[in-house]
Amino acid sequence: MIESVRPPTLFRLAVDLVIFTMRDERLQVLLVERGKEPFLGRAALPGGFVRLPEDLDATATRELEEETGLEGRDLHLEQLRCYAREGRDPRGAIASVAYLAIAPNLPTPVAGTDAARAMWVPVLGDKVDRSLAFDHAAILRDGLDRARAKLESMPIAASFCGAAFTISELRRVYEAVWGVRVDAPNFYRKVTKIEGFIEETGELQSLPAGRPAKLYRRGPATILQPPMLRPGRSSGT
Amino acid sequence: MIESVRPPTLFRLAVDLVIFTMRDERLQVLLVERGKEPFLGRAALPGGFVRLPEDLDATATRELEEETGLEGRDLHLEQLRCYAREGRDPRGAIASVAYLAIAPNLPTPVAGTDAARAMWVPVLGDKVDRSLAFDHAAILRDGLDRARAKLESMPIAASFCGAAFTISELRRVYEAVWGVRVDAPNFYRKVTKIEGFIEETGELQSLPAGRPAKLYRRGPATILQPPMLRPGRSSGT
DNA sequence: TCAAAAGTGTTCTACTTACACCCATGC
């Protein structure tokens, strides 16, 4: 390592969370309204600073619990990447380590646990992007890309659902996150064939109309083999 | 964001590079021998500290150029993730942002550009892992996983080769990184069918034995459609 | 009996795989 004359920059490290869930059959992200400068009143990703000895994962888990009120260890949580561009935070040298989290549908936005208001905001179609504080629009975009890719090879789709769910619910997760229509019969076969992805609970769920559906829970698999591939990858990742 | 009584930890941010290349038909990684404490004399990933206004990517690019002597903008370079576990560096609060870089075969290890000796070390089979300084063994493992996965969907295999290469050379990249045997005839067809992956230069390369092979250069594609899938994913990542 | 959603069968196509085989060069 070359030792420059200038000393290394001292950074504060923030952990920012892209928390996705499914509400009204749409992919939604948890945003907070900033309660102080900079960007006062603007929407932002929830987050907080790292204080050793708490490491990045622990900080992210704690923030996730504070924001959702759920047990962080039950939820999917993974690091996205680090953002440290000069000027990304007007307060100075603050690097952000972004995390992707996935939560099942929560009854109400969890407010009052933080200084500012928390809210679920639909992701696709709407122009959430431009209004976010800091570089959080780019982080949200990266989180969405990661979530879309991970649906293919990891059983995280079930993390969007509750403890028990139907195959149709699972299919609507794929449809909402990928933004495509998925053929129900083929999806049914594919998903039941992947070993360890989902297990029957033995119970049924009756809806106002139609044949009752079997209920499933998450299986033990940590990787989907064979993977669930999205249809037309011709035009973008 | 909750404001704790304790102030946020102040970190120095290091950028550490996992630089892969192909030498002797094997995947090799660039390591440096540390010239001072901590871990004096031990092998480590090359790296350096971030000094604003230079951002992470720029720091990584500069380090890559210093270590390889090549133009950084011509090489593949992407961020892996951030490591900030308490105690990972005895000197104190130092977070590391790891990058994956891919370089074509360099004639000699580039030494003398840094305080310590640089060397190429084979990755697969050998027990490089245990001997590395800091948490660099884990970082190297993550870099390898990322490289293996990216070979499937991105045209980075060509980054291991020089400006012009034969399809067999390209195939040996896949074989070395994935650690599997790839059927030559099928590989040939597949790789020539993917639009924009490789282009003929019009030249031929004669070897001591056998029919001369057509030479190719990288094409304009940024994503491989359809992807190159590794064979038996049943027992791997 | 009808609507609606779950679940099954079937066909067509596209791709992977395995491997036989031909081509072009140096010796």
Place this chain on the structure above:
DNA sequence: GCATGGGTGTAAGTAGAACACTTTTGA
């Protein structure tokens, strides 16, 4: 010629897409 590696042909097996169809419930 013949060994060597480049490149082509081809047939079997597998997986995805499309969609017709049957099943099971509530109203």
